[in-house]
Amino acid sequence: MGLTKQATGLAASREITKAEIESEEHMVVALAGNPNTGKSTVFNNLTGLNQHTGNWPGKTVVNAQGKYIYKDKKYLLIDLPGTYSLLANSAEEQVARDFICFEKPNVTIVVADATNLERNLNLALQIMEMSEKVILCVNLMDEAQRKKITIDLEKLSKLLGIPVIGTSARIDKGLVPLKDMIEKVACDEIVPSPIQVEYDEKIEKAIEEMQTEIKSCFGSKINCRWAALRLIEGDEPLVRSLQEALDMDQEELTALQEKITKVQDSLNKEKFTMEILRDQIASGLVQTAERIGKEVVLNENRMHNAQDRKIDNVLTSKIFGIPIMLALLGVVFWITIAGANVPSALLADALFSLEEKLTAFCSWIGIPNWLQDVLILGIYRTVAWVVSVMLPPMAIFFPLFTLLEDLGYLPRVAFNLDHYFKKACAHGKQALTMCMGFGCNAAGIISCRIIDSPRERLIAIITNNFVPCNGRFPTMIALASIFIAHGFGKFNSFIAAFVILISILLGVFITLFISRLLSQTILKGLPSSFTLELPPYRKPQIGQVIIRSVFDRTLFVLGRAVTVAAPAGLVIWIMANITFNEISLLDNCALFLQPFAELLGLDGYILMAFILGLPANEIVIPILIMSYLSKGSMLELGSLSEMRTLFIDNGWTWLTAVCTMIFSLNHWPCATTLWTIKKETQSWKWTGISFLVPTATGMVVCFIVAQTVRLLGLV
The missing domain is CATH 1.10.287.1770 (Helix Hairpins)
Structure with missing residues (x-):
């Protein structure tokens, strides 16, 4: 996969900063540090909005770089991956080490946590062995003060032989002295003389x-x-x-x-x-x-972490840990689903209201009617559907998820599930990537970067699709409501929610089962050990959470989805409007697939809807309605009762609904996710396997359920 390529952090840095490094106008500053030290906050406050993120070429490791000006001098700040050491046991460590070692930045800043200084000095000492131009930034001084921890920064500077600056980046304190020290070290006004660790x-x-x-x-x-x-x-x-x-x-x-x-x-x-x-x-x-x-x-206060430990005794306990985690996840889902309904409808109305204006404009400039249909009813309508259905849930889910991350809760999720993933010969951090997949599987794939082991990262990537993303929830909720929960009166929504919860638990069980199967077959190996730090609980920075989640996650994933949806709209229009023997290509394909689909408890049109819904799962139901009504473009019905009537008229039973829900839970990843898998693994082989594994699983499970129910005469 990508991590085994020859490209290193060195090559990455050359590609990313070549112009800046070769230019005498910029001083290059590397920013290193342990995770959870506030390194990103230091970076954000120094560079403001003059920054961007990406991947180190050839590496599935995130980099961020930004620029700032201080005393008429230009500085290029490279935010290295957060790591506990530079012994090159992971891609992150190799990237950080190679940049400092070979690119020789003008200054390297090591960000340390003032509340855990002793542990953080380990990384600082390693960097001091590599480079002389090092500054130690002791961050979170406000938290240390609150916990009655005092640090003699002047003495620390003398003992280390390098400049030491205390900061509280969250409240923008100490950053001006830090900039001043960067300038002095970069311009050789101050020449550090770092100590060297003496060995045997x-x-x-x-x-x-x-x-x-x-x-x-x-x-x-x-x-x-x-x-x-x-x-x-x-x-x-x-x-x-x-x-x-x-x-x-x-x-x-x-x-x-x-x-x-x-x-x-x-x-x-x-x-x-x-x-x-x-x-x-x-x-x-x-x-x-x-x-x-x-x-x-x-x-002065040896019990400064007592409050956090009391909370952890509940949130990570064997009795309450997992129930609380499921409850929190349920609340996030409920807020996402309930909160997205109104903005999604408003966005859809706004985008679809433009169709008439676009049609009038196309007629005015003389575009033929058939081409208008292709552009507007095919491409534009598909893109509008994807945007209106994907954007609101992601704009809600990702900030909520990032909020839990900023609060310090997500490492506790990994701690609670580590035992189960270890039993499956997978990585404990896969729990976090799985949670991210609930919002969007493409984002879940990207988050697999946090797993150091290439083997276990591949397992997490291949199995991420077994948790339903927000694009599959509308289909599953609609089918659960109109078929399974139908007839329960005022308990309808409760039963539907319970069915969705069962589906999620089924997805988690399948994730663990397939992870173990992969680790015993094509990805053999023992689970690796890893350092799982439970950081202190911190008050989230709401503004930064929203900016980071919207720009780094929501818009990034949506951009890929739109890129894939546009050509898919053309294909959908062609399938629905081009005929062969007076029957549309869509009908011909559905008839061809009918015998196979029946074995899975589906029908040919359902299978075709999933195939044409490859760009985004959000358009599966609209394609299915279009197919049953024999229309030439996607559309939706006014209510769930109308949808129920249409589906029953086309031969649906409760078994059809159950098998469709199972297949929605277990089938090929959407095109955006497949594209992301290819980008992350740098391999068509693993992209293909990521396509085949969930697809084969879904077909096998649907076949077993359908044939068992029919054999027992329950339908």
Whole structure:
């Protein structure tokens, strides 16, 4: 998949910032830090709206870059992926490490959490081994003050040998001194002298020996001490990065590898295996961080996290954790579905009211009637339908989801479900990607980037479609209401909601089952371990939540959907209006599929509606109504009772509704999701598998249900 390509964070940085880096007008500043330190807030407040996001080319890792001007100097700020270390165990770590190592930014800022300084110093020490021009930004000072934690920033600066600035980025405090320090370090007014972690005497001797070889090969192109340490530790990704970044020929590469082997053999003779060596290096970093932390941090309240722990005792408990999670998810769904009805109807009325004006305009400029129908009743109507149905739910769901993320609740979801995903040989963070899939499966696929293991990321991508997105909920809700819950009177909505909940739980069960099946067949392997931090609960920043969710998620996904929907509208119009033997292509295809569809408890028109609904699941019901009424364009009925009558007149039973709901839950991803899968995996193979697995699952489940019900004579 994409992560195994040769492109690295180095190549990415060259493509992204080539013009800026080569220009003397811009100072390049790298922003690094652990997750949950407020790094994004620092980035956003420094750059304002002058920023954009994307992928590192060849990597499924998000990058963000922005610009700002300070004292008439231009700065380009690169927000590196949040990571706990730079040992290149994941794509994020490799991207961050390669950028700092090879691009040599003018300044590297390490953002640390003032309430967890000791832990955050681990990353700072690693970066200080790579680069001298480092500034430590101790963020969340306001939270530390509230928890009665005091940090001696001046002493911390002396101990580390680098400038240290305290900030509270959420309230825009300390950012001006930070900008001032960036300018001084970038312009060499202040020259940091970072301390170096001292290791065992035998390791230091090996570093010195390896350092001589590296210096003869690369000179000052790289920090020789740091590179020596990483190479004798057996860092294979670094060897590949060195080869690519510094244009090593085969002879130089062979000589370097021979030297690495020789030094490692010497260490082995001293009973320093690779495992012991890595433990010694990690211990050196941790012990140094602990020593410095104890000298500069004064904690007057040892119980500063007591309130968070009390909340976690409930939200992550075996008894209440999952029920509360399901209840919260249910509330988010209810708000999304109920809240989207009115704006969706208003948006649809506004967009469809333009049809007459567009038709009049096309007639005025002399466009033929058949071409008008193609453009307006085919392409425009399909796009309008997708926008009016997709935009309101996503504009509600994604901010709510981001709100839970900003609050600090989502890591608790992963904690609650980690046990079940581990049993399925999958990754605990897949729970988060699955939750995102409820809003939009394409967004769920993008969120799979948070999973470090390529194998487990693929499992999450392939199975994400088993949770219904907001495009499939209208179909499932309508069918549950008019067939299954019909006749229950005032309990109708309750029964319909219960049926939807059962469908969601079925989707979760299938996700776990298929994840385990994949891990035992085409994606064999053991579940990986990962660091799951439960960050402190924080008051969400409503404004930033809305901006981030709307621009980074809603509009991004909607843009892809519209791009796919436009040509699909043309196909739908052609299928409904071009005839063969006086029967439309749509009718011919439905008749051809009828025998197979009956085995699944469906009919040919239902199957065709799902096929033509590939661009977006939102248009499945309109296509089905168009097919049953033999119309040439998509339309909808005035009420659910009219829809029920139309479907019954065309042979529907409760079994047809159940099988249609099951197939809606389990069938191929929409075109937007497939496009996203291709972008994320960089592979047609895995895109094809992601298409086939849910489709085969849906057909098998529908066949079993339909044949069992018929065999028992229940319909």
